[in-house]
Amino acid sequence: MFEIFRKYLGDKTTLSNQDYALIESLCIIKKLRKNQYILQSGDVWKYDAFVCRGLLKMYYLDVKGQEHIMQFAPENYWTGDRESMDTDLPSKYNIDAIEPSDILLIEKNDFEMLRKTIPEFNNFVNQTIKKNVQTLQGRIHTSITLSSEEKYNNFLKQFPDIASRVPLHMIASYIGISAETLSRIRSQSAKK
Amino acid sequence: MFEIFRKYLGDKTTLSNQDYALIESLCIIKKLRKNQYILQSGDVWKYDAFVCRGLLKMYYLDVKGQEHIMQFAPENYWTGDRESMDTDLPSKYNIDAIEPSDILLIEKNDFEMLRKTIPEFNNFVNQTIKKNVQTLQGRIHTSITLSSEEKYNNFLKQFPDIASRVPLHMIASYIGISAETLSRIRSQSAKK
DNA sequence: ACTACATCTTGACAAATGTCAAGATTTTTT
DNA sequence: AAAAAATCTTGACATTTGTCAAGATGTAGT
Known part of the structure; x- marks a missing residue:
């Protein structure tokens, strides 16, 4: 299962075996059944989550019980509520598996440690964040135009x-x- | 004029006078009349822009000539089309001054150099990006809910x-x- | 195989929103 | 001060969208 993440990282970086070993040691493997959740609104989110297989959704549940989907996360994508993670405040959102899924969780502090320890990992994360910002900006653009x-x-x-x-x-x-x-x-x- | 930026940075960081001197040496000062533009769609955006005084808007002009405002940037905010800057592709957007404004421009490469040279500046930028992501996510949330x-x-x-x-x-x-x-x-x- | 559930479509109607146009008011420019 | 431009509101009407309900089809679980 870590192999999938390793392949993904290999496409975007040139990390050493030592780097991979360190990363793997911090990954928490989770297998999800369909409809299983990993975040419920009200809880504080503390991970970076990478999807190896399957498909998840992050959504907001309004007072009428209606679902508003913020993000789909298929294999080779990241998910999680960054707002809750960065602020340590309870999340407004829910995340659950639309399909049976395999995911890797890296605890917030471990993730920061990886960024500080492995410069190339840090560069890669910065790239990912940039793309994320582009995606978000693009979605706002479509929503108003x-x-x-x-x-x-x-x-x-x-x-x-x-x-x-x-x-x-x-x-x-x-x-x-x-x-x-x-x-x-x-x-x-x-x-x- | 740089004093405003210095005060802003002083609130969020503890930089040395040497750091400030380096930053200042790379800042391009621009005074804008009302309605003056700093980005037109089709051009490539290459700066990080900090607003010292005034108010700018970034917007998309559709085929019918309608304006769709992506962002307002008042004093002590950043503006610019990060997508165009990160991809080196022509921007879809326009940016112009709603009020007479004073802004500081830092060229893309200079900005990256500052991040690499001054660790605390880098931390501060990372914080700013995090907040920006939160803002964007929040706007998507409101737009669909x-x-x-x-x-x-x-x-x-x-x-x-x-x-x-x-x-x-x-x-x-x-x-x-x-x-x-x-x-x-x-x-x-x-x-x- | 049967049942229960989810999905998708369609109709009927109400509510929300857009468009075009006119006019009042305010602000800016000359 | 006068003229021009921008802002804001309102009416009339068309269009889009939401809501509720029913029914058809497909899918999943036992």
């Missing part, structure tokens, strides 16, 4: 893989419209 | 100062609704 139909098409373009793995109501939740509206947009588009 | 009225009230709570300095249609643009709808939301709220 695109129509619902455009948001859906954009989602398909951006995440074709995820689109084929999750039910439509989750896509609707991610782009911020109701499931019924999405259904109608799809049938409209099909007519053209 | 709140109604238009709630988005407006949230804006007032989050940015009371900016709310009193910009015209309503810019707030509408920022939260992603039309100026007319915002006007109606306000008159509705006033009745209560």
Whole structure:
């Protein structure tokens, strides 16, 4: 299981076997059943989580019981509520497995230690954070500039893989419209 | 003018006079008239920009000529299109001064050099990036969970100062609704 | 194989929002 | 001070979207 993470890191860095050994020693392996959660709102999040296999979602549950999906995390992606982790405040969000998943957790302090100990790991993390900022900025851009139909098409373009793995109501939740509206947009588009 | 930046840094760090001297030597001072731009879409952005005085906006101009505001940057805030800077690709955005403003520009390479040379400056930048990620995540959260009225009230709570300095249609643009709808939301709220 | 549950679509209607236009008010420029 | 421009509100109407409900289809668990 660590092999997957190792391969991922190998693509982006040139770490030594010693580095890998250190990293592996700090990884907590977790196997998740479908629908199993790793974060519940109200709890403080303390890890960096890497998805080796499967698919998770981070979402907000509003007072009406409606789910608002902040992020999908498929294999080779990171997840976790950075806000809660950085502030030590209870999270607003839930994270759970949409599919049976294998994940690696690295405890906050261990992760910081790795960044300080392995310069190249630190560079890699900085790169990842930069990409994350770009992704977030891009999502804000689409949310204020695109129509619902455009948001859906954009989602398909951006995440074709995820689109084929999750039910439509989750896509609707991610782009911020109701499931019924999405259904109608799809049938409209099909007519053209 | 550098004094303002120095005071800002002094609040968040404990840098030496030598550090400040190095930083100052790399700062490009720019005075902006109202409506003057510092970034036009199509250009590549290459700086980190700190606002000493005034107020800027970063926005996207769609095909219909409509403005979609991604960010307001008042004094003591940073602005710039990080995506363009990190990728060296042309920016989608424009940045210009809403009020007469004084800003400091630090060239991308110089900024990286400062991070490598002054560890405490680097820590401070990392903190700033973390906060930025939190802000972006928060904005996505509000954009998919709140109604238009709630988005407006949230804006007032989050940015009371900016709310009193910009015209309503810019707030509408920022939260992603039309100026007319915002006007109606306000008159509705006033009745209560 | 059967049952229970989730998913997806569709209809009907209400509510929210956008668009276009006009006019009042305020601010800025000359 | 006068003219020009920007801001804000409001009306009328079309369009989009949400909500509730029903039913069809597909999927998962026992």
